[in-house]
Amino acid sequence: MDYGNTGSGYMNASFDGSNKTSSTPHTRRPMGEQTLRPVTVKQIKTCSIPQDQTFKIDGSDVTQTTFIGVIRGIQELQTNYVYTIEDGTGAIEVRKWVETNETPEEAEARRLLMVDTYVRVNGRINSFGNRINIVCHTMNPITDFNEITYHLLDTIETHLKFAKPSSSSAMDIDTGSNKPKAITDHVTEVIEEFTHTTEGCNVEHIVFKLKGKYTEAEIRETIEYLENEGSCYTTIDSEHIKSCAPN
Known part of the structure; x- marks a missing residue:
């Protein structure tokens, strides 16, 4: 399933909110850095955080995630927007940085992200002050609501593979x-x-x-x-x- 504009379940580059990409794009990253894992908000908020800041869900490393939820609140700041997104299992803050050279098309896409809109979020798990949040890579409105069901099934299957490998x-x-x-x-x-x-x-x-x-x-x-x-x-x-x- 395509989780964004990359055309696959992988992120081309890590996104940390600083508008920087790796200077060595051909360097192979650890699997947790490469894969885009389907999750629920509850899984994100209950992930374990070892001292090396390697986030784990079901005992496996994960950084890049994708999930679907409803925008419940929007806070506009000077350099970024903070969206509160809820998916039925919990709510989480998603921080999306504002591009300094935002195009008219990007501005229009951002205006579509309104309260009570279902969206798919692709982003990176982040922790600040012992509080889990998401640094957003892409956020797009849901146009086919079957995608919500597909995502939940994908999340369950992935959870079973990691939590019960023998299954x-x-x-x-x-x-x-x-x-x-x-x-x-x-x-x-x-x-x-x-x-x-x-x-x-x-x-x-x-x-x-x-x-x-x-x-x-x-x-x-x-x-x-x-x-x-x-x-x-x-x-x-x-x-x-x-x-x-x-x-």
Whole structure:
């Protein structure tokens, strides 16, 4: 998804409010400096701030963020505008510096940023006086309100990837149909290959068949879950599983 004029989820340069860009643009920055992470206001305001001023969300470094909210207040200062933006999880101050050589088009775009307007903000997490705020890189009004839903889904997916990395392995793309498949579907498919037999499927066979996709621990946990759900049962011993589906 395009989060701004860059055409990708990456920022071309760090923005610190001083209207300066890096003098060595080809120097590779740390991942937290490069990626533009979708977040909520609550995630921003509750991020951890180690002594080296490296902000962390879900235990991962992050500086550049993107979020959607409603402008609830605007404070006009001599060198910058301070917007109070709220997204349902909290409110945060977003500081947007005024360009000294602002073009008529830029001035018109700024006038569209009015109170009660939904906007997407791309910016950098900043802390001053132990107070978290955002130094704005771009701020644009939302024209398609489906973007709000897309952003929330994107935020949830990203949070799960960082907070529960093992859960990402629970989803796999079936290249035949392009339909996401859960680990429960994959394990069930292997078990059902032995529906015609009396003893059912050996757990070791499932582990071998799905090697590279999931760990043995994940597979055994899934089998236990399927048993509790009544989808399968043990036969001659605890290592042989049979599907409850009809032959």
